[in-house]
Amino acid sequence: MNWYVVYTKPKWEKKVAERLNEVGIKAYCPLIIKEHQWSDRKKKIEVPLFNSYIFVQVCEKDRNTIFEIPGAIRYLFWLGKPAVVKDKEIHAIQDWLNVPDIFEVMVDKWQKGDKVVLESGPFVAQSAIVQEIKQNHYVLVLESLGCILRVEKK
Numbered sequence: 001m002n003w004y005v006v007y008t009k010p011k012w013e014k015k016v017a018e019r020l021n022e023v024g025i026k027a028y029c030p031l032i033i034k035e036h037q038w039s040d041r042k043k044k045i046e047v048p049l050f051n052s053y054i055f056v057q058v059c060e061k062d063r064n065t066i067f068e069i070p071g072a073i074r075y076l077f078w079l080g081k082p083a084v085v086k087d088k089e090i091h092a093i094q095d096w097l098n099v100p101d102i103f104e105v106m107v108d109k110w111q112k113g114d115k116v117v118l119e120s121g122p123f124v125a126q127s128a129i130v131q132e133i134k135q136n137h138y139v140l141v142l143e144s145l146g147c148i149l150r151v152e153k154k
Helices: 013-022 060-068 087-097
Strands: 002-008 026-028 031-037 042-048 053-058 072-075 115-117 127-133 137-142 147-152
Touching: 002 013, 002 060, 002 087, 013 026, 013 042, 013 053, 053 060, 060 072
Parallel strands: none
Antiparallel strands: 002 053, 002 072, 026 053, 031 042, 115 127, 127 137, 137 147
16 A cells, blocks of 8 residues: 555544544545644644645555545645655654654765765764765755755764
8 A cells, every 4th residue: 555645624534534534544644743833822732744735545445435534635646646655754754753862963964965974863874965064064865855954064
């Protein structure tokens, strides 16, 4: 079974994922803890990592069943087909969300354009390209996830 990306109504990500899981469709809504400021107080709340998107694992023939759940709008498409997310990419997101906020990365002298394999942290064993070198940090592009990572220099 493939993982697909489902677009939801704004602020409905958690509700849609819960309802899909209740009816037996495996759904994943990655959550992060964020500090929210009100006029009189601050509070830590759980918010979706991706606004209006969740991941569902469903057979090709059962793809339309997700639309029985209120709040599920449509699939995200890539090159005219529903976007498929690999298992290893879902696991990389889960691993990234389960690591502590601070971790050490040993950095040799990298040059712009170098291709490196990360040896620690949430993206261990992921290959990246050094995009930028600043005075106090590196900017890396994670090829498989298509995202940018900032690594602080010590």
